[in-house]
Amino acid sequence: MTQTKTTDYEITEDYEITDYGIDNADYFQGHGTSFTRYNHAVLGCGDTYAEALDDALDSAAQMGFDIELETADLPEQPANNVESAWEYHCQHCEEAEHDQCESNIYYYVGLRWN
Numbered sequence: 001m002t003q004t005k006t007t008d009y010e011i012t013e014d015y016e017i018t019d020y021g022i023d024n025a026d027y028f029q030g031h032g033t034s035f036t037r038y039n040h041a042v043l044g045c046g047d048t049y050a051e052a053l054d055d056a057l058d059s060a061a062q063m064g065f066d067i068e069l070e071t072a073d074l075p076e077q078p079a080n081n082v083e084s085a086w087e088y089h090c091q092h093c094e095e096a097e098h099d100q101c102e103s104n105i106y107y108y109v110g111l112r113w114n
C-alpha cells in the first residue's frame with residue numbers, strides 16, 4: 001500500500017474510552033457509534049489495556065484523526081488496568097504448557113470521538 005499525500009491530522013479532544021477488559025474474540029460484540037453522540041468509533045485489541053488503546057489510537061490515526069488524550073487516560077498511566085490477556089489465558093487454560101496454545105483472548109478498548 002502506498003500513500004502519496006501527506007496526511008493532515010484532525011486533532012480532537014472530544015473522545016470517549018470504553019474499557020471492555022479481557023474478552024474472547026469469538027464472542028466479542030463489537031464497538032460502534034449507535035446510540036451515542038459520537039461520529040467515529042474504533043476498537044483496539046492487544047494483550048493489555050495499554051496495547052489495546054495504542055491499537056485503537058493507531059486505527060484512528062489511519063482514519064486521519066489525532067486524539068489528544070487527557071493525562072489520566074494515557075496508556076502508560078500506572079492507574080490503568082495492567083491485566084494481561086495472556087496471563088488470563090494461562091490461568092484458565094487446561095493445558096500444562098502453553099507453547100502450542102492459540103489464544104483468542106484479547107484485551108479490548110473502544111474509542112469514540114468527534
Ligand SMILES: [Zn+2]
Nearest residue numbers: 093095098101
Ligand atoms: Zn494454554
